[in-house]
Amino acid sequence: MDGWLERLVALESEVEYKTPPRRGEGEFRFxxxxxxxxxSAPHGAAHTRHGRLKEEDDFTAGLARLCGELSGAYVLYAWRKSATDPNYYPDVPYKQALTQIVRRYDIRFVVDLHGCAAYRDFGIALGTMQGQSLPREYRRLILRLLYRHGFRAGGGWLSRVDVDCTFTAGNGSRQETITRFVSQLLGVPAVQVELNSYLRVVRRRPQASERDPFEGDAVMIERTINLLVGLVRAVARYAASDGFERGSPTKL
Known part of the structure; x- marks a missing residue:
């Protein structure tokens, strides 16, 4: 298990939060x-909204990459400072790349990873646009999987799951989140997953936007890695068995 945390730190070390892409580089990688x-980890590095720089969701890029290595998922992640906000604006390079990936590789489900602050009163928040971003069968599947990994609505602090309350993935907003874009425009089920800092940050890097030293809960980070890997495998199995057809917006 400790090897997973070491690998997570190594993968995250390649992300330069506030460095613009150099010549020949892009803001994101596949x-x-x-x-x-x-x-997807669109906020793996710092990004720009309304002309202001917003800090990175540190370790979401590393987690996405590690989840891909362990599960076989495809991964798209920000690794350099972005001049836009991929989770806010329409028609940005990140979404253009995401569209190409979904079509080329017949992607059947998108997990969009984000990070929230350590002071939040939950470990994980799910955003499904109040159920509009995925069929109810996927929602039930995800909640059952969370429960098996020790996360539930009535859990204590880091084990508590917040569903469509604090982060809804953009329902009723002008913001074009990744989850809104994928489910409503590409016709692919999607969920936004917000992870408390304690569930993802092994130890804060010196170049992070947040300067105070911080270390997450190693046991909870490992549990979260297991959860994400299990989630990818479960939705992949379900997509292969339920006859889900892409091509139209996802509705309940």
Whole structure:
């Protein structure tokens, strides 16, 4: 298990939060997989909204990459400072790349990873646009999987799951989140997953936007890795068995 945390730190070390892409680089990178599931981390590095720089969701890029390595998911992640906000604006390069990946590799489900602050009163928040971003069968599947890994609505602090309350993935907003874009425009089920800092940050890097030293809960980070890997495999199996057809917006 400790090897997973070491690997997570190594993968995250390649992300330069506030460095613009150098010549020949892009703001984001793609990691190929073998299952028809894409794990997205659009805020893996700092990004720009309304002309202001917003800090990175540190370790979401590393987690997405590690999940891809362990599960076989495809991965798209920000690794350099972005001049836009992929989770806010329409028609940005990140979404253009995401569209190409979904079509080329017949992606059947998208998990969009984000990070929330350590002070939140939950470990994980799910955003499904109040159920509009995925069929109810996927929602039930995800909640059952969370429960098996020790996360539930009535759990204590880091084990508590917040569903469509604090983060809804953009329902009723002008913001074009990744989850809204994928489910409503590409016709592929999607869920936004917000992870408390304690569930993802092994130890804060010196170049992070947040300057205070911080270390997450190693046991909970390992549990979260297991959960994400299990989630990818479960939705991939379900997509292969339920006859889900892409091509139209996902509705309940």
């Amino acid at each position: 990691q190929a997989g073998s299952l028809p599931v894409l794990v």
